Amino acid sequence: MRRVCALCGRETDILIEGLCPDCYRKTHPLVRVKRDFVGIVRCPSCGAVLYRGKWVKDNKVIEKLILESLDYLGKVSSTSIESLELRYGLTTAIVRVRGTVHDLIKEYEEEAPVKVRYSEELCPRCRDMVNEKERAIVQVRSIVPINDHLRRLVIDITRKEAMKGEERSGFLRIDDAQGGLDIRLSDQGMARAIAYRIHKTLPSRVLESQSVVKGRGDKAITKLTISVVVVPVGRGSVIMYLNKPYYVLGYSQGTFRVLDLLSNETVNVRVGDLIRHGI
Incomplete structure (x- = not known):
């Protein structure tokens, strides 16, 4: 005797709690x-x-x-x-x-x-091992909230650059930081290479500073800090700059070419000015 499923209305030879096998599966994962x-x-x-x-x-x-x-x-x-x-x-x-x-x-x-x-994240054992080796930090910050796409891009650039030389050439770790990422390295040359590659990939401003960790003169051990402030906007973006809307036409050699949407006038804006005044 064929029976009717209470849920789908189909006839079936088997009923389980009033349902055909297919409907029972759907309602009982x-x-x-x-x-x-x-x-x-x-x-x-x-x-x-x-x-x-x-x-x-x-x-x-x-x-x-x-x-x-x-x-x-x-x-x-x-x-x-x-x-x-x-x-x-x-x-x-x-x-x-x-x-x-x-x-x-x-x-x-x-x-x-x-x-x-x-x-x-470095485990406690590895953290203890590298704390004495850190000689450079690349501080990547964004003038707008950093999203997953930008974070992955910076991490991918770092890993590709670090693997060009010897295995894990000077790379220690990447830490989340307020407004961006901190890339910690034991090799200052690698830090400059990573910062340069980020700068070439994204509109940005790069600043360097050196501090003495210990010692003096020829025996001084220094730590390099590189600040990379990125402006993650590109062609087609609409930004507010100095309380006016602009349409981004393009970017080249540290300068954005933008269209003033109020006056229809095309102007050039340096990346440093966008960082200084914000968008």
């Missing part, structure tokens, strides 16, 4: 994500991952963190992470779960999207 996101903190120096308050060197610990965020609501026979790209900020991992929510339903697969927030 196999897996549920318990957290808004999974935080993954990795040491950029030794590769250890922060797990339950401890730094662990285990290739499977990231998988553990993601799978522990799931609540299984049926009989699960297998799980696998199908897609995971660890990049700075928020991303999504796809977990494939195989099982069933009822004995009358054959095993099937469900996908669970898990949000992952990835960041890097």
